[in-house]
Amino acid sequence: MGRKQLAGIIAAAGLGVLVVGYGLAFALTGDKVPGDTTVLGISLGGLSEDDAKAKLQAGLKDRLVLPIKVKAGPSTYQVKPAEAGLTLDVDATIAEAGAGRSLNPARIWQGMTGGDAVQPVVAKDEAKLKAAIEKLATQVNRPATEGTITFVKAKAVQHPSADGLQVDNEKATETVVSGFPSDGNPKDLQVSVTKPKAGSEAIDKAMTEYAVPAMSGPVRLTVGDKSADLQPEEIAPALTLVAKDGGFTPSLNAKLLEPLFVERFKKLETLPKDATVQIVAGKPKVIPAVDGMVVARDKVAPAILALLPKPSGQRTAAVGLSHTKAAVTTEAATALGIKEVMGQFTTKFPHATYRNVNIGTAARKINGTMLKPNEMFSLNKIVGERTKANGFTEGNIINGGKFVLDLGGGVSQSATTTFNAAFFAGLKDVEHKAHSVYINRYPVGREATVAWPSVDLKFLNDSGHGILVQTLFTASTPNSPGVITVKIWGTKVWDITAGQSEKTNFRAPGLVYNTEPNCRAQAPTGGFDIKIYRYFAKNGQRVKTESFVTNYNAADDIRCGPKPGTTPPTPPASTDTPPTPSTGKPSTTTRPPS
Structure with missing residues (x-):
């Protein structure tokens, strides 16, 4: 190989x-x-x-x-x-x-x-x-803030200046993406820092030269030989000092102090009076407006700011008066066109002290109500909450089909009368609610109940002119019923008539025996439905028709005592007199007043 x-x-x-x-x-x-x-x-x-x-x-x-956690300065932020x-x-x-x-x-x-x-x-x-x-x-960006001084309980409180921060969005995106998935530790955001223009020296200067003297005593504003004093603790909440360009600028929130000015300047000025419409000698009359002379508000704040750094004895300044027109002029009141009765209604009520108090109080509060075109009437808003402080007392109201005592019972008499006056004036029905059971002194199906704050009577002034609501009240006596009349004045637009259907869907009352100590007997009333019509006519010709359905529940026959043939409950033992044996007979049934 x-x-x-x-x-x-x-x-x-x-x-x-x-x-x-x-x-x-x-x-x-x-x-x-x-x-x-x-x-x-x-x-x-x-x-x-x-x-x-x-x-x-x-x-x-x-x-x-x-x-993902990120950090800018001492603060940490999160991005999901x-x-x-x-x-x-x-x-x-x-x-x-x-x-x-x-x-x-x-x-x-x-x-x-x-x-x-x-x-x-x-x-x-x-x-x-x-x-x-x-x-x-x-969340991160913030402008640099200058140092400020505010006042709490007439004591100056210094707030230091603070740096501003501005995020670089492009680099913030890189930081957030690089922090995903998160390990729980924050990553530093790249931010630029902006510095406030004024240093701490400006705030120190403001404290010494202005803030401390400002709270040293009252300032006095004068009009002629009259004057009004404003105390440091009253001025303090509206006063602020801001550092600026090495110095400081004081400012006063005059809007915050306006309630104080209104109260304190009463003796310095004459307030304007709006023109009104009142019923005089049975006819509407325009009461002319009266212009006023009031403290010139644009002069007040500068005067106060100029006085605050001054020592005692030099803290007084004169302020002028300015001519001020009434908000509602005589011409405006005349243009409302309140000249005739558009609709009226009268109801009577049986004697009861609480009715005189509650119906009368509501009537007085409603009387003189004036509505401009397209303004809303709200009985709850006008009459207010039914409290003792507001002039009301306890009376009968309907609750769950039973008559019970509560503050303001009877005010619905005023509501029903007002509702019918507005009905016949042709004004737009916005909200009304009939009683849950029928009370025979009211027009059937055409009545209104009210309850604070949930059940109201509202109607809209859609007449195109102003309206004035007038109430006439006569208290009841043991020998005569009380009377309330409501008239709505304005410019009559419609001739109104009313109609009604037959009663339908009859509901029978039940029979209830009540053995409770606070039982109140009640006569039965059947329930039913009825349809009400309102016909609008002009020059004798019917133009339109409105309708609504009123549903009445049945009111039970409530009898105080045990049901005949039953054993009455044993009353609790007493160390005084023995209980009186029951006869087993029900008490006489009567309807409580309402």
Whole structure:
């Protein structure tokens, strides 16, 4: 065998060894992650592509939903990955790590000897990410603030200046993305810092030269020989000093002090009086407006600010008066066109002291109500809550089909009378609710109850002119019923008549025996439905018709005492007189007044 043959055999044998080794290396590493590969500390070396994906997903499961924390100055903020549109691209991350079969010798060699820490590949929803960064910027960004001085209980309180911050949105995006998945530790945002223009020296100067003297005593404002004093503790809540350009600027919130001015300037000024419409000698009359002379508000704040730094004895300034017109002029009141009765109604009520109090109080509060075109009448708003402080007392109301005592009982008499006046005036019915049971002194189906604050009587002045509501009230006596009349004055638009259907859907009352100590007997009333019509006419011709249905429940026959033939309950033992034996007879049934 020659040397050439031997060399060929040896070469062939070596190539075979290489081929076998290459095949073995490919079999062992060709589809596996390189041996030393990690992703965020999770070791994936030597795993198949599918196993590496599964391990990576399991290892990062909790971190993928953690908020990304970022820090600007001393404050920490959070961005939710879902809101920012950030997700982990597992496939791309594993591919980046080097998984997958390859015949490339270099790739096979890396699988046997290589691998490194690989950053996760993050998928981004650009629109969501942009919105999340803009939201973050609104939380972080703030302008530089100058030092201020405010006053609490007439004591000056110093507030130091503060730097401003401004986020770089592009770099903030990089920071947020690099922080996903979160490890719980905040990453620093890159922000620019802006400095306030005035230093601390300006605030120190303001304290010495203005703030401390400002609270040293009252200031006095004069009009002629009249004056009004304003105390430091009254001025303090509206006073502020702001550092500016090395100095300071005082300011006074005059709107905050207006209630104080109104009270304190009463003796310095004459307030204007609005023109009104009143019923005089049975006819509407325009009461002219009266212009006023009031303290010129635009002069008050500058005068106070100029006095505050001055020492005692020099804290007085004159303020002028300005001519002020009434809000409602005589011409405006005349133009409302309140000249005739549009609609009126009268109801009577049986004698009861509480009725005189409650119906009379409501009538007085309603009387004189004036509405401009398209203004709303609300009885609850005008009359107010039915409390003792507001002039009301306890009386009968209907609750759950029973008559019970409560504050304001009887006010519904005023509501019913007002409702019918508005009905015949042709005004738009916005809200009314009939009593749950029929009360025979009211027009059937055409009445209204009220309760604070949920049940109201409302109507809209849709007449095109102003209206004035007038009430006439006569208290009841033991020998005569009370009377309430409501007239609505304006410009008459419609001739109104009313109609009604037959009663339908009759409901029979029940019979109830009540042995409770606080029992109140009640006469029965049947329930029914009825339809009410309102006919609108002009010049004798009907133009339109409106209707509504009123539903009345039945009111039970309530008798105080045990049911005949039953054993009454045993009353509690008493150490005084023995209980009176029951006769077993029910008491006389009467309807309580309402």
